[in-house]
Amino acid sequence: MDKNRFFFRRYGLSEHDLEHYLAAALSAGGDFADLYFEYLSSTSLLVDESMVKSASQGISAGCGVRVVAGDRTGYAYTDDLSSERILHAARTAALIASGPAKTPAVGFQEKPARSLYPVMLPSVDAEITAKVELVMRADHAARAYDPRIKEVRASYADELRHILVVGSDGTFAEDSQPLARVNVSCIAKIEGNSARGSAGGGGRVALDFFFGEKTPEYFAKEASRQAILQLDAREAPAGEMEVVLGPGWPGVLLHEAVGHGLEADFNRKQTSAFAGLIGKRVASEKCTVVDNGTMPWRRGSLNVDDEGEPTQNTVLIEKGILKGYLSDKLSARLMGVADTGNGRRESYEHIPMPRMTNTYMLAGEDEPQDIIRSVRRGLYAVNFGGGQVDITNGKFVFSASEAYLIEDGRITAPIKGATLIGNGPDVLTRVSMVGNDLKLDEGVGTCGKDGQAVPVGVGIPTIKIDRLTVGGTARKDVGGFMQ
Amino acid sequence: MVETQLETRNRKLETDLRELAQDVVRRAMSGGASAAECVVREGDEFSTVVRLGQVETLKESGSKAIGMRVFYGQRAASTYSSDFSRSGLDRMVKSALELARITSEDPHGGIPEASQLGSIQGDLELYSADVYSLPGEERISYARRAEKAARDYDPRIKNSEGGSFEAATGHKILANSHGFVGEYRRSYCSLAAVPIAQSEDGAKQRDYWFSVARSLSRLESPEHVGKTAAQRALRRLGARKSKTARVPVVLDPMVSNSILEHIFEGVNGDSVYRGASFLAGKLGQKIASDSVNVIDDGTIPGGFGTSPFDGEGVPTRRTIVVENGVLKSYLMNTYSAKKLGFQTTGNASRGLAGTPGIGPGNYFLQPGTKTPQQMISEIKDGLYVTEFLGHGANLVTGDYSRGASGLWISGGELAYPVEEITVAGNLKEMFFNISEIGSDLEFRGAVACPTIRIDGLTVGGE
Numbered sequence: 001m002d003k004n005r006f007f008f009r010r011y012g013l014s015e016h017d018l019e020h021y022l023a024a025a026l027s028a029g030g031d032f033a034d035l036y037f038e039y040l041s042s043t044s045l046l047v048d049e050s051m052v053k054s055a056s057q058g059i060s061a062g063c064g065v066r067v068v069a070g071d072r073t074g075y076a077y078t079d080d081l082s083s084e085r086i087l088h089a090a091r092t093a094a095l096i097a098s099g100p101a102k103t104p105a106v107g108f109q110e111k112p113a114r115s116l117y118p119v120m121l122p123s124v125d126a127e128i129t130a131k132v133e134l135v136m137r138a139d140h141a142a143r144a145y146d147p148r149i150k151e152v153r154a155s156y157a158d159e160l161r162h163i164l165v166v167g168s169d170g171t172f173a174e175d176s177q178p179l180a181r182v183n184v185s186c187i188a189k190i191e192g193n194s195a196r197g198s199a200g201g202g203g204r205v206a207l208d209f210f211f212g213e214k215t216p217e218y219f220a221k222e223a224s225r226q227a228i229l230q231l232d233a234r235e236a237p238a239g240e241m242e243v244v245l246g247p248g249w250p251g252v253l254l255h256e257a258v259g260h261g262l263e264a265d266f267n268r269k270q271t272s273a274f275a276g277l278i279g280k281r282v283a284s285e286k287c288t289v290v291d292n293g294t295m296p297w298r299r300g301s302l303n304v305d306d307e308g309e310p311t312q313n314t315v316l317i318e319k320g321i322l323k324g325y326l327s328d329k330l331s332a333r334l335m336g337v338a339d340t341g342n343g344r345r346e347s348y349e350h351i352p353m354p355r356m357t358n359t360y361m362l363a364g365e366d367e368p369q370d371i372i373r374s375v376r377r378g379l380y381a382v383n384f385g386g387g388q389v390d391i392t393n394g395k396f397v398f399s400a401s402e403a404y405l406i407e408d409g410r411i412t413a414p415i416k417g418a419t420l421i422g423n424g425p426d427v428l429t430r431v432s433m434v435g436n437d438l439k440l441d442e443g444v445g446t447c448g449k450d451g452q453a454v455p456v457g458v459g460i461p462t463i464k465i466d467r468l469t470v471g472g473t474a475r476k477d478v479g480g481f482m483q
Numbered sequence: 484m485v486e487t488q489l490e491t492r493n494r495k496l497e498t499d500l501r502e503l504a505q506d507v508v509r510r511a512m513s514g515g516a517s518a519a520e521c522v523v524r525e526g527d528e529f530s531t532v533v534r535l536g537q538v539e540t541l542k543e544s545g546s547k548a549i550g551m552r553v554f555y556g557q558r559a560a561s562t563y564s565s566d567f568s569r570s571g572l573d574r575m576v577k578s579a580l581e582l583a584r585i586t587s588e589d590p591h592g593g594i595p596e597a598s599q600l601g602s603i604q605g606d607l608e609l610y611s612a613d614v615y616s617l618p619g620e621e622r623i624s625y626a627r628r629a630e631k632a633a634r635d636y637d638p639r640i641k642n643s644e645g646g647s648f649e650a651a652t653g654h655k656i657l658a659n660s661h662g663f664v665g666e667y668r669r670s671y672c673s674l675a676a677v678p679i680a681q682s683e684d685g686a687k688q689r690d691y692w693f694s695v696a697r698s699l700s701r702l703e704s705p706e707h708v709g710k711t712a713a714q715r716a717l718r719r720l721g722a723r724k725s726k727t728a729r730v731p732v733v734l735d736p737m738v739s740n741s742i743l744e745h746i747f748e749g750v751n752g753d754s755v756y757r758g759a760s761f762l763a764g765k766l767g768q769k770i771a772s773d774s775v776n777v778i779d780d781g782t783i784p785g786g787f788g789t790s791p792f793d794g795e796g797v798p799t800r801r802t803i804v805v806e807n808g809v810l811k812s813y814l815m816n817t818y819s820a821k822k823l824g825f826q827t828t829g830n831a832s833r834g835l836a837g838t839p840g841i842g843p844g845n846y847f848l849q850p851g852t853k854t855p856q857q858m859i860s861e862i863k864d865g866l867y868v869t870e871f872l873g874h875g876a877n878l879v880t881g882d883y884s885r886g887a888s889g890l891w892i893s894g895g896e897l898a899y900p901v902e903e904i905t906v907a908g909n910l911k912e913m914f915f916n917i918s919e920i921g922s923d924l925e926f927r928g929a930v931a932c933p934t935i936r937i938d939g940l941t942v943g944g945e
Contacts (some may be wrong), residue, residue, distance in 0.1 A: 044837070048757070051587035056836040057578050058563035059571075060548065075542040079565045089544065095619075096541050132585055151757050187759055187879055194758065196879040236884070238907060238943035239727040269534070271644055271679055273687065351540060388873045388886070392679055392689035393722070395903050397873035397886035419875040419905050421886040421943075469724070471875070471884040471905025471943040 004174060006162040007037050011081050015108060018166045021065070022104040024090035026168055029099030030069040032329070033090075034167035036306060037063045037081070038348040041124050042159035047135040050143075050152070055128070062348040065089045069097040071334055075351045108172035113303045113310045116296045117204035123158040123180045126207040131156050138184045138216035145224035148231070151187040154216065156180075158207075165308035173308030178204050179299065179455060181443065184219045188227035195233070197226030198401075201442025203299045214442070226383065226402055229414050236403065236418035236472025242378030243420065243468040244371055244406065247439035249384055251460035254289055255359050255447065256387040256396040257424040258282070262316050262324075263342075263354040263449075264331035266391050273394030273425050274322065282322045283428030286364050289317040291326055293341060293357030299443040300358035300457030307343035307352050314340045316359075317428070328354045346452040356447060360459030364434025368462040371433045373409040379470055380404045380411055381420070394424035419471040427465065435462030500525065501666060503549070503567070504658035507576060511553045512660050514580045518554040518594045519660045520795070522833060523547065526653040529615070533626040534645035541623075550835030551575060555583040557592040563835035591821040594795060597661040599817075599827065601798045607667070608785040611698035614650040614672040622648050625674055625705050632709025633678035639720065640713050644677035644689065646705070657833075663796040670697050674705060676712040680720050688719035690870075695927060697785055715869070718890065722900035725891055725944040731865035732906060732940045733858055733892065736923060738871050740932040743848050745910055746777055747930070748878050750804055750812070751841045752819025752830075761881045761911055762810060770810045771914035774851060777805035779814055781829060781844025788845040788929030794833025799844050802828045808915075816841050847931040851920035855934040858919050860895040866942050867892050868906065881910040887942075905943035913937050 007013050018035065025033035039061040046054040063086055064077040074096025076089040123131075138154035158180035165173045183200030199222035201214055210216060245253060258274070266272035274282070283289070293311025295301050302311045307329050315323045327335070328343030331354055344355035372380060380403060387398030399419045404411045440459035447456045504521040511519035527545030531538060549572070550563035560582030564575045617625070630646030650672040658664040675693035682688075692712035694703035734742065748754060749762035756763075762770060781799025783789055792798050795817055803811050813823065816831035816839050832842030859867060872886035888902035908916075921934030 046838075051589050052585065053587065053589055053592075054559065054561070054838045055582045055586045056561040056563070057582060058550070058836050059575075060563075060565040062546065062565065072538050073540045075540065075544075077544045077546070079546040079548070092543050095543075096538070128582070128585055151759060153757075187757070189758065194761075194879050196759070196877065230880075236907070238905065238941050240945055269644070270642055271687075271689065349544070349546065351542065386874055390689065390870075390872065392687050393719075393902065395872065395886070395888065397875075397905075399873055399875045399884070416880070416882050417875065417877055417884060418907065419873050419884040419886050421872070421903050421905055423903060469903060469905060469943055469945075471886065471907045471941075473884075473907045473909070473941045 004176065006039065006174065006176065007164045017083065019104060021086050021090050022166065022168045024087050025065050025067050025094055026102040026104060027091065028094045028097040029102055030067045030094065030097035032068040032168055034066050034165060034171065034307065035063055036348055037164040039162040040159060042157070043124055043131065044157040045131055045135050045155060047139045047154045050139050052132055052135065063089065064348040065093040066351065067093040067096050068330060072096050073351055077349050104168035105170040107170060108166060109170040110172045111310055113173065114294060116294065116301050116303055117178055119178050119206040121206060122160040122178045123207040124160040130207060134182060134210050134216045138182060138220045141217040141220035142184055142186045142224045145221055146228050148188045148190055148228060149186050149224050150189045153185050155183045163306065165306065167308060171308040173304040175303045177302065178206070180205055180207065182210055182216055182219055184223040186223050186227050188231055190231060193231055195227050195230030197223040197230065199223040199226065200444045203297045203443040204301060205297050229402065233414045233416045235474040236415040237379070237470055237474050238472040240467050240469050242375045243465045243470065244375060244378060244380045245460060245463050246380065246382030247435065247437045247460060247462050249441040249458065250381060251360050251441065251458035252384050252387050252398050254361055254460060255356060255456065255458050256389040256398055257422060257427050258289060258316065259356045259359045260389050261391050261394060261424050262326055264325040264327035264335060265354050267325050268331050268335050272391045277322045277425065278324065280322055281320050281429070282425055283317050283320040284431045285320040286434040287317055287320050287428050287431050288362040289359070290315050290362065291342070291356050291359045295358055298358050298440065298457050299445065299455045302357065305341045305343045306345045309339050309341040309343060311341040311357060326354045326356060328352055344454050346454060350452050353450065355449065355454055356456050358440065358457035358459065360438065360440060361461060363436050363438035363461045366433045366435050368435045368437050371435055371462050371464050372406060372411060374433065374464065375406040376408060378406045380406050389424065395421065396424050397421045415472065421469045421471060427468065430466040431463050432466050433464040437461045500656055501664060504656045505664055507549070507551055507572060508658050508660050510576050511551065511579065514576060516553040516580060517556055519551060520594055521549065521551045521658050522835060523549045523656040524653065524835065526651060528651040529622065530647065530649040531623050531626050532645045532647045533623060533630055534643060536627060538623055539645055548835055549575070551579055553579045553583050554593060557588045557590060558583045558586045559592050559838065560586055561836045591818055594659050594661065595797050595817045595827065600661055600663040600796045602665040602791040603782055603798050607789050607791060609697060609789060610668040610670045613699040614652065614670045616699060628705035629674055629676040629709040632706040633676045633713040636710050636713035637717055639680050639682065639717060640678045641681040642679040644679065646676045646709065649673045657792065657796050659796055665792050665796060667791050672696055672699055672702060674702050674708050676709045678713050678716050680716040682720045686720070688716050688722065690715035690719060719888065719900045722888065722902035724903050725866065725901045725942060727942065727944050729939065729941050731862050731936055731938050732942070733865065733867045733934060733936045735867065735869050736925065736932060736934055738868050739935045740930045741871060742935065743777065743846065743932040744930055745876050745878065746805065746914065747814065747843055747846060750810070750814050752813045752815030752823060753841055754878060755813050756819055756822040760878050765810050768810055769808050771805055771808040772917050773808045774920055775805050775808050775914065775917055776849040778849065779804055779844050779846045783845045786845040787926060788843055793829045794831035794839045797827050797829045797831065799829045814841055843929050845926065845929055847924060848920065848933060850922050850924040850933045852922055853919060855921050855923055858921055858934060858936055859892055859897065862892045863894060865892040867897055876910065883908050883910050883913065906940050907943060908940040912939060
């Protein structure tokens, strides 16, 4: 135990203190208790109308105490890391249990964990002038792309989250989690018409990522391209049709259609449309879907989850058969399955629960152009806004922000944004082709569940879905799409 | 005795925080700022979820945080912290002053004029200590009763995500370098039930109902909440897809308020000055049907959107946004008002850091005279929407496309449930196509809208 020890240094904590707090948490019994210490520093910058209009920095720190008794959870937190306040939180959380005191395990065990984002200088500590340069460059590049680009907003945000998790089962894990992101949104205007475009990306990376790998110009051009393209967009069709999804961010389909429904808490409570389907076919045999928290530098990755468990690469669906759920400690214990390291929380103020990390479908063997060519009339969707799912009846939506008509095997006109809606447990059974071009998203996803937001990643190769409902305004007609 | 002691301690803390906010402003000014603003927020929360009759979670805590905004001439920057130690606050002030050197001169930047600042006097009925008056066991029993009422209502209610009870209080202090200092407390409590109904073929449907109030005495009874939630889940059983068609659509109040929110986003001064709203430049013009009257009023006693002053210390007020379908006013904070050449409407919203945004007071569509039943009875073939999924509104173009579920209207009656469908149109036309407004306005949050009927939308299904 001679690593970073951020909280030991900064707050003078010792292992003895931690054992003392855990003992207080189990003072009324309970099966398990843990403490989650968090120290989060963040920076954000906004350029609008070519001016740096906003710059902000902040720090928030606190500790959350959880006590679990059976399937009951008691939780309390404090933003004051004094011994007195942590003990008070521990005794409050202890109220969930009612029995004789229990004793935490003696001695902490730190499991070996990966180092997926070993940045030398966390971006939050880098020179602010370099960050200003990034957003100003994004602004210039977007405006230079086309004179029709009239409004540009470029933002930069980073954070560094130090965490320490200790549990009465001997868990001891700490991590320093950097996260950075550049975003550009713009509006193209011509007489009588406007359109918007946006793009962004990043990950658990250092600032130099944006000076090398993915520059602000890259995101600015992409946002501008989308806005200009949308100026000519036609009405989207309405009704059921063949849909081809492009690679990358359209993987949000997996996140909504199957990912949430496979989170173990919903299945333990039998509230998910996927409950009881382990071992059953939920997708065509071309589909293999994983949730992988172990990808270097990615936005959805973590060395350890927010319960101190190392993250994993978990197979959810293998060749169409449902293999497993995403679990946290509580679900793993109550369901008698392995903890997949998916226990996450927004902050010390929140109770952890099973969440996704990076969720994607493995590449298949089809050539993307063959997939397009196989469609007589349908939709080719390459960019999406967000999505949403009702995990109980399985219905999910995701909103295309860049899509085209496919007519006689060729991509033709761009269409306006449209919502796509389907049913989680059977949408993947209609996947008839899977491309060889798997791509992960650029690093922009944030997932919300029960009011808690966490960063996630998604990915997918080009795929063809034989039937999906598209929510446009133009009616499908014999012989083509009505304008 | 215990309560009296607590009261005294809280008063002491309040005075401390008020002085602290003013002190932070003074320190920023003596550090060279030309204007400064400080916000302090503290709050506490209690929540419990009871599932299948057993307590599932109990959560209880409090926290506080401080944020500030400084100006160097017309350069702005902001910082925040949860560390109230002397060194923590020093660091926050120092960082803000340093950051303000790297931002741009913005001719429209600055805090409000001294003459614009102020606070509405009198009791706005925002705080009721009774939200915490229930003993621990009673709080749990509230949640348990709500869930039980849902589960007992019908044998087809076979599962549940639980019943819940929450209580919270918040205290906000704002001080700035014009000498303004104001504060207010707000309380909140809510009760909800989320039952799951199951049909014989095993298909499951979940729905919910809730009650929310500033005082415990105004909450609906747990039995009413549970029963309503059960009815809402049950009526979804056996849902099918609908045909793809252009039919009249009726939106129940739980979803119609999203249409009203789109008008809000469209008149948001920040979107207007950027030209990011299709309502930009439409002041004085017709944007909706004659019957549409939209009002924003941050002064209604007891309201969920009420406060004595906004996020910049400007008194809240009543603003007519749309009158008989004509756009009368945008909703603005100080910055967007300067950009657009108007006065702020007292709609500044503020987190701890960043520039102030724009938020609603109590924002609502004035009700009409027909009951929802009358509105439905007039439709031969149409859709009654009870839930939207996703966020498919584009405020730049007005393009609108969302996932939906609800009930199909046939021969003037709710005939059968439908799901996995889409509703699409363009907001520019949709506002004009609001052909009926119901009489059932009820505030369940800061934004409230009665049942409305919109014609000309495309329903996407099979």
